[in-house]
Amino acid sequence: MKAHRVLAVTLRHLYLYKRSLSRMLEVFYFPLLDILVWGFITVYLQQFQKALPHFLVFLLGALILWDILYRTQQGISISFLEEMWSRNLLNLFASPLTPGEFLAATMIISLVKLTLSATVAVFLAWLLYGFNLFRIGISLVPFVLNLILMGWAVGILTTAVILRYGQKAEVLAWGLAFLFQPLSAVFYPVAVFPRPLAVVALAVPATHVFEGMRAVIQTHRFPVEHLAWAFGLNAVYLAVSLAFFYRIFRVVREKGLLLKIGE
């Protein structure tokens, strides 16, 4: 892993964002809309404050946190798509750049995107609804970290599938993370699931993040167990998605897809 090559690919994407209004908008536009819609729903539901004392924190917090996972995943897979669209993949991989260095660069880009859009979301939630995400406290840090890790795992998986199947699979870059959303118990507790589904849900790292977050808000106790599960599952998810990515990369070299992809 050579830093100068990782930074070269990172720089290429920073140039892109610096210039592209539509790409910048994407970073800010969706968080803005999300916060508006969900924020006002929450304000409305606050009327039933007595029945659901933590509603505002639950929903807005969940929304902002979910966006972290989604942005991170996109940071990886969209960066790959950009190279595919501009027919630049062969230029990159016929240089000394390794697939691992490429992924590392997309991870950095995903952190940049995430920081921008999360800052906007957190600020808006505070401005519009007086909601302070940091109220959740210091436990926010390991939760966010786990969402980033899962975002990377899903992003790498998505990228591998696009690498193999090209344009046909492009839609995954926008959709795959959402497949995990209903299972991740973002807006409701795992307890609402029927038993078999609950078992599946608990195999998703993000589920433990959201369960953990609710536990913090309700009991003010730090949910060590959920956090341990989240880290453990993420280690597995990352290992599997990386192994899958490297395997696909080998297939791509055998089938000569680097030149054909995106056509």
Added chain:
Amino acid sequence: MVKPDVQKNDVVVEVEGLSKTFNGVAAVEGVSFRIHRGEIVGLLGPNGAGKTTIIQMLLGVLTPTAGTVRLFGLDVHRHRESVLGRVNFSSTYVSLPYSLTVTENLRVFARLYRLPHPEARIRELLQRFELEPTAHQLVRGLSSGQLTRLCLAKALLNRPEVLFLDEPTASLDPDMAEKTRRLLRDVRAQEHTAILYTSHNMREMEQMCDRILFLHRGRIIAAGTPREVLSAYGEEDLEALFLRIARGGSRVEAS
């Protein structure tokens, strides 16, 4: 004692029994050749003969079904990182990011190849390829000839010891094509760069290449200096030979 000029006679590319099969169909079959430092070798043959496939295997982005590729004595698939920093390529089949300017693109690749003085090198190449007026223009706005020249500039950034060019002059006007050929010959003369070159312009191949490899259906059917190959087949020029081989298929024999 006189020291032999090892530098100049170094074998930099060594290909042995190279084959590639796609879904049971052979695209390249048992191809072997060598390229020396400072040599310009032309790879020519009809559409689908296997030229692009060979170049991809030399760049390590396509795994051979059989055979070996050694660059500077190292297996390209096992020593990708060290080998690929010393070569470069340009091809009609690739492009560069459209939303970046000409200079930004070159800066990215300058970092990727870790150039010692990137800005000076970039200025020098922009000047050589007459791209200075477009330096801060987006790639999206370039003409196809300008884009081709930018890709060539990218290919020369790291002063490659071996340069792979897949139809580099395909979209250039005659004036630019001629300038580009001159430039590539200069690069070879100054830096002893070895160049493997494909083109469908037979005059260009005659002018440019020290040696040619004639490829037909994945096999090399003739190799040597253009003059040697022509006299073996009793033809006047490569154009005539090309037509004879392309139309007559593998039945054509050297006389």
